[in-house]
Amino acid sequence: MNNEVVRVLVTSPLGVGGVTNMMIHIQEHLDRSKINFDYLVFHDRHEPMEDRVLSLGSKKYVASADNVKFRPFRRIWRINEIRKVCKRNHIKILHYNADCAADMTNIIGAKLGGVQYITIHSHNAGFGAAGNGIRFISKILKPLIPLFCDNFYGCSELAARFLFPRSIIESGRCSVLPNGIDLEKYDYNEAVRRKIRKKLNLEGKYVVGHAGRFSDQKNHSFLLDIFQAVHRKNPNTVLLLFGVGELQEAMKNKARTLGIEDAVIFYGASNEMNKMWQAMDVFVMPSLHEGLPVTGVEAQASGLPCVFSDAITKEVGLTSNTEFLSLQEKPDVWAEHVLKYMNVQRKSERKILEQAGYDIQQTADTLAQLYLNVAEKL
Known part of the structure; x- marks a missing residue:
């Protein structure tokens, strides 16, 4: 060989x-x-x-x-x-x-x-x-x-x-x-953020983001409950979802049932997730279990605040704007934590992730x- x-x-x-x-x-x-x-x-x-x-x-x-x-x-x-x-x-x-x-x-x-x-x-x-x-x-x-x-x-x-x-x-x-991950590729970029937000018609919106396969593990059903509470507290919000999977249609139906379908974007798959992270304002991941989610690392590399479930290993909490909430907490509690990052100033977190070996x-x-x-x- x-x-x-x-x-x-x-x-x-x-x-x-x-x-x-x-x-x-x-x-x-x-x-x-x-x-x-x-x-x-x-x-x-x-x-x-x-x-x-x-x-x-x-x-x-x-x-x-x-x-x-x-x-x-x-x-x-x-x-x-x-x-x-x-x-x-x-x-x-x-x-x-x-x-x-x-x-x-x-x-x-x-x-x-x-x-x-x-x-x-x-x-x-x-x-x-x-x-x-x-x-x-x-x-x-x-x-x-x-x-x-x-x-x-x-x-x-x-x-x-x-x-x-x-x-x-x-x-x-x-x-x-x-x-x-490629830390340079995922680093926060204001110009890319403006371009993608304009392309997706998200200007002026507070964007709650998630990326993950539509499967039981990712707990999209609870994520929609959380966003319903977020949207009720602040109607100027959008849920941006990336991914495909067997539960995608069921989640679209649930969004309609909850009355939030006009505020939820089911984007599907993207080959440019490094750019898509820039368009979000906060990343929410209420998974039932994870090893160490790559998406959580990517989100933090782009400077996003992150709200994880406490079923996810704390090892993914690499930056100061990350927190872990119990899945036993009600959607309203999660919504309060999601909305508290509305005025956070995004910045590069590249050095922190580099030092952590990512x-x-x-x-x-x-x-x-x-x-x-x-x-x-x-």
């Missing part, structure tokens, strides 16, 4: 999401003449970020079980699909971005396909609304993680403790890999060195 580009297969949906954005940003900061990423996805469809990674020299591999009608069998079927993909394409190195220990079924498939080195990277800190089946499978498979994986990362200490067995934690075999180049250099060394040994 010494005379060839080292290729690392990454598991990441190529939709709009924090983990996907992070992996692509890392890839853009690699010396791609030496090392590059390919992507393994589990649904056979065109994704919003697909063309972008293909332009970076990536290959997209599909291991889909969508044709299996009986949902409980899909996980089993996918093991063989992953095995075939890895064997057919001679995959040697896998970087697996994991939600929970149930993902070990996919990792086993990769091992059966001949993968020799596996990094498991924890991005979650709880099960949230996951069913009993996922919880049971995770409990059974968690002890297998040290047997099948070679390297252990958590996006936060909380995420590491959630996924990895105690033996991994206590032996010090795992480490925190910060969810780095510069994407640092993250990219760490992974590049790891996999170049691994490839040499293989």
Whole structure:
């Protein structure tokens, strides 16, 4: 492999999401003449970020079980699909971005396909609304993680403790890999702010922002309740939502039911989130659980005040204008905290995030060195 580009297969949906954005940003900061990423996805469809990674020299591999009608069998079927993909394409190195220990079924498939080195990277800190089946499978498979994986990362200490067995934690075999971003790209920019606000017809508005997949974990239903209270207290407010997902239509219906549909913008996916953050005035994230949300880092990098749920690790609180509220608090309480940032002066937070280790180049250099060394040994 010494005379060839080292290729690392990454598991990441190529939709709009924090983990996907992070992996692509890392890839853009690699010396791609030496090392590059390919992507393994589990649904056979065109994704919003697909063309972008293909332009970076990536290959997209599909291991889909969508044709299996009986949902409980899909996980089993996918093991063989992953095995075939890895064997057919001679995959040697896998970087697996994991939600929970149930993902070990996919990792086993990769091992059966001949993968020799596996990094498991924890991005979650709880099960949230996951069913009993996922919880049971995770409990059974968690002890297998040290047997099948070679390297252990958590996006936060909380995420590491959630996924990895105690033996991994206590032996010090795992480490925190910060969810780095391009700090220069996300830095606060007043000119961009004016341009995007004019484009979205947000001039003179107090913009409450959120970016995240429309899934149970992100708790959009409660976010809409919060915004209804915000809008009742101050009608000159707008909720700006970025993301797609299975609950998007349900949330549009709820906005209509709450009578706030004219004040809620369902923007969908965007390839220019660094610019979109500039248009907001406050970022609100009432997630049921998170590892360490990349979107929270991006929002703070753009100088935004942030209101997080206390189910999210406090490690994401990097700047002075961040706070954590209980999900047990009523929407009116959240609304008061959201509105208190109306007169906050935005400023660059780049130096603070850089000192905290959230510069994407640092993250990219760490992974590049790891996999170049691994490839040499293989």
